[in-house]
Amino acid sequence: EAGVTQFPSHSVIEKGQTVTLRCDPISGHDNLYWYRRVMGKEIKFLLHFVKESKQDESGMPNNRFLAERTGGTYSTLKVQPAELEDSGVYFCASSQWRARYEQYFGPGTRLTVT
Amino acid sequence: RKEVEQDPGPFNVPEGATVAFNCTYSNSASQSFFWYRQDCRKEPKLLMSVYSSGNEDGRFTAQLNRASQYISLLIRDSKLSDSATYLCAGESGGGADGLTFGKGTHLIIQP
Numbered sequence: 001e002a003g004v005t006q007f008p009s010h011s012v013i014e015k016g017q018t019v020t021l022r023c024d025p026i027s028g029h030d031n032l033y034w035y036r037r038v039m040g041k042e043i044k045f046l047l048h049f050v051k052e053s054k055q056d057e058s059g060m061p062n063n064r065f066l067a068e069r070t071g072g073t074y075s076t077l078k079v080q081p082a083e084l085e086d087s088g089v090y091f092c093a094s095s096q097w098r099a100r101y102e103q104y105f106g107p108g109t110r111l112t113v114t
Numbered sequence: 115r116k117e118v119e120q121d122p123g124p125f126n127v128p129e130g131a132t133v134a135f136n137c138t139y140s141n142s143a144s145q146s147f148f149w150y151r152q153d154c155r156k157e158p159k160l161l162m163s164v165y166s167s168g169n170e171d172g173r174f175t176a177q178l179n180r181a182s183q184y185i186s187l188l189i190r191d192s193k194l195s196d197s198a199t200y201l202c203a204g205e206s207g208g209g210a211d212g213l214t215f216g217k218g219t220h221l222i223i224q225p
Contacts, residue, residue: 004157033212042118043158043201045212056211091157101146101205103213105157 002026004106006092012112018080021109023092025074031095032075033103034067038088049075050097061086082113117141120202120216127192128224134188135219137202144204144214147185149176152199152218161200162187189221197223 005024013019025032034046046065047057051072060067064083069075079086089110093103120137127133139147146165150158162169164185168177175188185204189196199218206214 031211035212035215042217043203043215045206045214048211059212100211101148101213102160102163104160105150107157 004092004094004104006090006106006109008109009107010110010112012114013082014114015084016081018078019082019111021077021079021090021092021111023075023077023106025092025094026104028096029094029104030072030097031100031103032069033093033095034075034077035091035093035105036088037091037108038085043091046077079111082111084113087111087113117214118202118204118216120200120219122217123220123222125219125221126224127221129192129194131192132188132190133192133221134186135200135221136184136186137216137219138184139202139204139214140183141204141207141214142183143207145207146205147176147178148203148213149174149185149187150201150203150215152201154199158201192223194223194225197221 007022032049037043045059048055049069066078089108091108092106095103149161151161152158162176164176164178173190177186199220201218202216203213
């Protein structure tokens, strides 16, 4: 069974530019999560989708971040405009509906804002 | 106090030894906890779930102590391949479905 995939694996952009990260969850997983790890800090929750609906976006840093999951399959996370403090590794995770806390992570996208 | 705290280590342990490390949590509403293993520059991989008092899977045993609000991970007969960072995570509680992670404990198994 294919795992969670993320694209791109790395992205280097300049401050003020826009970047869109993509996540494809494990097939059949209704729950999809975005997390971020900033250097030296712990992994932090950003938001949670159930199918195409946002269930919890309490972890989103500010309105420069926009997540979508049209059709309840893959998800995108857009950062516009990017700031230096947005640098970090963005992980996507997915889980089955009945075991929502058993989350399986993708390889992450390493974002560097210069 | 941080929500989930772990000793960052590193723990240097000889191959074949038993190693244990703890993770403390502050959110008493959390019901479920998890141990993840993360190799350098890789994603966290789910190692064990801890829903009640404990869980055992081969050489790995996880225990939950609700009274003292900590979770432990015990690794028996450690292998070189066990070298990694071990992340503790708990459900955030309050209806939120995200996990709250610790910073991780770095384990180095030495030959």
